[in-house]
Amino acid sequence: MIITDTHTHLYSEAFDEDRYEMISRALDKGISRFFIPAIDSSYTSSMLQLEKDYPENIFLMMGLHPTHVKENYKEELTHVQDMLSKHKFYAVGEIGIDLYWDKSTLDIQKHAFKTQIQLAKKHKLPIVIHCREAFDEIFEVLETEKSDDLFGIFHCFTGTLEQAHRAMSYNMKLGIGGVVTFKNGKIDQFLNQIDLSHIVLETDAPYLSPVPYRGKRNESSYIINVLKKLALLYNLSLEEVAEITTRNSKAIFKI
Structure with missing residues (x-):
């Protein structure tokens, strides 16, 4: 059984004490593919080191996280552009809009999001979207960029059934993680109305x-709990859910 974690921050400081043990725990449970989203340029070297340490298991993304869109965001976007031109990445992400922490940066967040979508199209890569309290704003940008070469993952999807269908209309898979196991998470109430072909698994660890x-602290091995919940919701075996969601991830990341 091959399990794919499509979104895990393995380079996070939260893992500095036991990073390799934590990755080993995941590998031991059959989680053998880890897709690593970027935050900003300060993490690039750590990401590249992880790829060097686990060349068969680690797949990197490149991008500027919306909460890190600050005064220097144009310099950060230049870094993203430079890295995409000289290294192999599997997606542009995580990118998007976050209005939970700071609404004052909305305009530059939109600009950074749109710019990175265009970079993804240029390099024929999927995007991985971060959305927090910003569905309308995200959809507004996606509508302006809607095309056959726009595709990717709506990371940590926590919206309604209607918002799920709208996300999928832009060629997005839904990234489903720990929230599906929460009593108040709500997405478990309708998720099985969406065909499993539109779903990928993730942890967003830590x-x-x-x-x-x-x-x-979350870690990639805990994706087993997400897998079990989806197996219950879809009335399928763990192996079937793992196989289908891994196949979906391969289609998105072109592996």
């Missing part, structure tokens, strides 16, 4: 730990 680890 964030958003699934039950029973909620409130603690």
